[in-house]
Amino acid sequence: RKKVWLDCDPGHDDAIALLMGLYMPEIELIGVSTVFGNTNATDTYQNAVRLLHAFAAPAHITAYPGAVKPLIRAARIDAEIHGAHGLGGTEGLAAFDHEEVQVRHQAAGAKGAVQAMAEAFRAVQGKLTLVSTGPMTNSAALFSAYPELVDKVESVVFMGGGVGLGNRSPVAEYNILCDPEAAQIVFDLPIPKVMVPLNVTHTAIFDEDAVTQLVTRAHPTSAHVSLDSVPTSPLRHTLYTLIHFFASTYKAVFDFDGPPIHDAVAMVYVARPELFEARRYRVDVELAGLYTAGETVVDLWDYRKCDDSWGPTGKNILLTEKLDVPKFIDLFLECVDKADKV
Ligand code: BDR
Numbered sequence: 609r610k611k612v613w614l615d616c617d618p619g620h621d622d623a624i625a626l627l628m629g630l631y632m633p634e635i636e637l638i639g640v641s642t643v644f645g646n647t648n649a650t651d652t653y654q655n656a657v658r659l660l661h662a663f664a665a666p667a668h669i670t671a672y673p674g675a676v677k678p679l680i681r682a683a684r685i686d687a688e689i690h691g692a693h694g695l696g697g698t699e700g701l702a703a704f705d706h707e708e709v710q711v712r713h714q715a716a717g718a719k720g721a722v723q724a725m726a727e728a729f730r731a732v733q734g735k736l737t738l739v740s741t742g743p744m745t746n747s748a749a750l751f752s753a754y755p756e757l758v759d760k761v762e763s764v765v766f767m768g769g770g771v772g773l774g775n776r777s778p779v780a781e782y783n784i785l786c787d788p789e790a791a792q793i794v795f796d797l798p799i800p801k802v803m804v805p806l807n808v809t810h811t812a813i814f815d816e817d818a819v820t821q822l823v824t825r826a827h828p829t830s831a832h833v834s835l836d837s838v839p840t841s842p843l844r845h846t847l848y849t850l851i852h853f854f855a856s857t858y859k860a861v862f863d864f865d866g867p868p869i870h871d872a873v874a875m876v877y878v879a880r881p882e883l884f885e886a887r888r889y890r891v892d893v894e895l896a897g898l899y900t901a902g903e904t905v906v907d908l909w910d911y912r913k914c915d916d917s918w919g920p921t922g923k924n925i926l927l928t929e930k931l932d933v934p935k936f937i938d939l940f941l942e943c944v945d946k947a948d949k950v
Pocket residue numbers: 619620621622646686689741742767775781782783870871
């Protein structure tokens with residue numbers, strides 16, 4: 609099993625990445641850190657703790673709070689997509705309001721994300737995979753403080769960027785736009801990086817059919833199930849609530865029929881890379897553009913004649929270009945089946 613550390617900003621799709629990290633058999637999730645992003649850093653941390661509880665994660669898996677702002681720029685948050693506290697729609701859900709949430713919270717103690725990551729990375733037998741589904745501020749700080757830790761990392765798999773495509777500016781994707789300097793620091797690390805861009809995640813749509821399956825799989829004998837009235841497990845109820853909210857904001861803002869489950873795609877890459885097509889390119893972040901700050905600039909035609917290293921002179925990123933979407937949705941539903949039995 610691949611050991612994975614998840615650095616995230618939950619966030620509806622971060623939540624699903626977490627669930628899949630916990631329940632895909634190929635992955636052993638060893639820890640979670642949080643960063644400002646979809647909402648402020650206090651909320652993303654508390655959301656992660658709540659989700660670990662709601663998803664019945666083993667007690668030794670804790671979340672650690674990280675960066676409250678980008679390295680250089682001012683923090684921005686994305687209430688339009690994820691609600692005022694990052695997990696819009698879940699307010700008042702029973703699974704999110706339990707003593708154990710406090711217990712997990714206390715277990716993390718006063719340790720911050722960078723310290724917790726450094727300790728966990730050092731302690732790991734062999735290497736781990738770092739999955740990044742938010743702004744890359746924690747990772748940039750970690751490897752700037754402890755550059756030797758790159759030797760413990762097999763790869764960094766991140767959801768972020770786009771090829772000529774943005775979602776929070778004409779050409780910038782949100783995670784990269786939040787902290788472009790941090791992203792460039794990570795892009796230059798001398799280790800494999802796998803990019804899961806908007807071009808791929810916008811195909812990973814959780815459509816009506818998937819929603820129906822999510823709700824009805826718990827009731828294999830019922831012929832007609834109303835999505836609004838079906839009594840379902842607390843877990844399915846939580847996931848349905850998350851997806852329903854996320855779908856409504858994606859409809860309102862982007863006119864999508866179903867939300868793209870961006871971050872879970874990065875987690876699935878770790879477990880099932882054969883479900884993807886991918887190629888290596890030089891990728892950098894536009895740090896100064898008047899209209900293009902935060903764009904990921906992909907050298908599709910190798911104009912810069914980069915070498916084969918993963919660092920600053922090389923084709924530094926394996927860019928995913930295509931995903932087997934039906935298998936991705938199946939994997940998610942299988943994870944829900946498993947989690948439902950815990
Ligand atoms: C990314 O930004 C956030 O809205 C999501 O959680 C995802 O990580 C998509 O651009």
